[in-house]
């Protein structure tokens with residue numbers, strides 16, 4: 001039998017005997033096409049088992065659901081014809097189908113990465129980025145019927161928005177994901193550290209998105225001072241079978257950062273944000289994502305005798321001014337260390353006041369640090385600031 005037909009039949013059999021976990025098609029035959037991958041799962045939609053195809057384009061995802069019969073026809077059309085590679089995960093075995101330009105097909109198999117049957121309930125939010133998984137129930141965001149708990153709506157929106165931001169950043173920086181797909185020959189894990197992970201809402205959602213939606217091999221660590229939170233989070237990670245998600249008790253400043261691809265620090269208090277950014281820069285992280293809070297360090301130093309005296313006389317305006325100056329200097333220091341930096345509001349003020357996000361994306365080319373550091377000096381002079389904490393931490397990098 002033609003190995004292509006044989007592979008499609010294998011997929012049909014696994015649907016019939018309920019061992020199908022997921023199927024990922026990659027390496028588009030047309031390398032210039034915007035469609036990069038197709039991620040396929042089974043889902044119960046209106047009580048009928050269907051194929052759910054996510055067509056992952058450079059800038060957007062398009063989801064289409066097919067009956068089993070039509071889904072198989074679609075698979076027959078695209079596997080080996082539109083995509084060279086198919087990674088097929090079942091609860092019994094993993095299979096890798098590869099076709100080369102000469103039409104030669106190679107089929108390999110190995111131990112199952114996911115021996116557990118996945119939940120077939122079609123329970124993603126409409127963006128497809130968050131699954132209504134049990135961790136959200138255990139964290140108290142959803143009730144046992146997967147409804148958002150009273151008073152948790154803002155947190156749920158924040159989690160979704162955060163995952164959306166990361167999804168967008170990964171799409172714009174595809175080099176970060178190279179060779180990180182589960183089942184690829186050269187398996188390498190994406191390394192992520194969340195500094196000041198708190199109750200772990202974002203850490204869990206990010207892990208679930210990377211591993212269970214994107215099929216990536218990822219190791220995620222949350223670092224947090226509060227021991228009780230570490231215990232709770234590790235227990236929920238275990239219950240969720242999130243094998244490569246761990247929480248460690250410790251201070252950001254003392255944490256030895258291993259090789260890290262993405263560093264996250266959301267709402268880490270005051271200079272803890274600077275500590276996290278400095279660690280990310282030192283670890284050569286490809287992405288540094290932070291949402292600062294309580295900007296006390298600069299506020300204390302800003303002098304009221306400058307041109308801005310009328311503004312700084314008003315407490316709330318001084319606070320806002322201190323936030324702006326603190327985060328501008330953070331952005332400039334990131335730039336001086338070779339990070340293309342964006343500062344934006346990541347969620348509406350209605351959901352949280354701490355809504356400014358600073359994102360640094362590591363540039364490939366070198367930068368002239370002096371251009372940015374001169375601007376830092378100028379700002380400090382204007383506001384009578386002696387030093388910015390991040391400046392101290394990064395002065396010897």
Ligand SMILES: C[S@@+](CC[C@H](N)C(=O)[O-])C[C@H]1O[C@@H](n2cnc3c(N)ncnc32)[C@H](O)[C@@H]1O
Pocket residue numbers: 195196197198199200201202223224225226250251252253265266267268269272
């Ligand atoms: C406001 S919470 C944010 C939690 C989480 N990042 C989020 O956005 O949902 C800040 C967390 O950072 C922790 N934290 C603050 N300073 C820290 C430090 N220096 N080292 C480790 N954790 C820290 C706090 O204990 C707290 O749980």
